[in-house]
Amino acid sequence: xxxxxxxxxxxxxxxxxxxxxxxxxxxxxxxxxxxxxxxxxxxxxxxxxxxxxxxxxxxxxxxxxxxxxxxxxxxxxxxxxxxxxxxxxxxxxxxxxxxxxxxxxxxxxxxxxxxxxxxxxxxxxxxxxxxxxxxxxxxxxxxxxxxxxxxxxxxxxxxxx
Numbered sequence: 001x002x003x004x005x006x007x008x009x010x011x012x013x014x015x016x017x018x019x020x021x022x023x024x025x026x027x028x029x030x031x032x033x034x035x036x037x038x039x040x041x042x043x044x045x046x047x048x049x050x051x052x053x054x055x056x057x058x059x060x061x062x063x064x065x066x067x068x069x070x071x072x073x074x075x076x077x078x079x080x081x082x083x084x085x086x087x088x089x090x091x092x093x094x095x096x097x098x099x100x101x102x103x104x105x106x107x108x109x110x111x112x113x114x115x116x117x118x119x120x121x122x123x124x125x126x127x128x129x130x131x132x133x134x135x136x137x138x139x140x141x142x143x144x145x146x147x148x149x150x151x152x153x154x155x156x157x158x159x160x161x
Contacts, residue, residue: 003027006059006071007034007100007131010079011087013055014144015155019078020059021143025066029143030058032136034100041135049092056100058134068106072113075099078155081117081126088154100131116161 010016013031021029033041036053046053059071079087079097086095101107107128114124145151 001062002064003060004063004068005102006061006068006106007056007102007134008059008071008075009034009054009056009096009098009100010075010081010126011055011095011097011154012090012152013057013137013141015152016055016057016075016079017143018145018152019074019155019157020057020071021146023061023066023071023074025062025064025070026059027062028060030134030136031141031144032056032058032134033094034132034134035098035129039135043137043141046094047092049094051094053094053135054096054098055094055137056098056134069109069113072099072109073161076113076117076126077160078157082123084125090154097126099126099128101128102131113161120160 017029033053034056036051038051041051081097085091099110110128117124
């Protein structure tokens with residue numbers, strides 16, 4: 001089976017991962033960090049906001065079942081992409097909204113949806129950035145809500161597209 005990978009940052013990675021885990025065609029998810037200047041960052045370091053990393057979710061999916069475009073739509077429909085300083089009550093640079101693209105095709109799809117949202121009157125704060133090295137977060141962060149048996153407080157699905 002051929003798989004594809006996507007990287008999304010939309011605030012607390014627990015809530016971001018929660019929605020992607022449940023999407024048809026998603027084979028696996030992992031939470032971690034991307035975009036910073038420190039190798040092997042730890043959660044205690046990243047949460048200080050000094051490493052430059054964003055809490056990021058790696059999504060591995062089956063492109064025969066879902067598309068990158070569907071994942072981008074889900075990303076925008078599960079967080080406040082207009083918030084400039086974080087996500088919900090989580091304030092800080094590590095909680096900013098970003099799509100880390102792996103190819104010009106991914107960049108094009110992400111930009112298409114930023115443009116659609118802008119045309120709908122939204123002021124989109126999501127940045128589009130080339131993917132960098134993904135650093136896995138500690139084990140206790142992986143599939144957090146699945147293990148805790150609760151649902152996210154910052155990430156609620158709302159249909160936009």
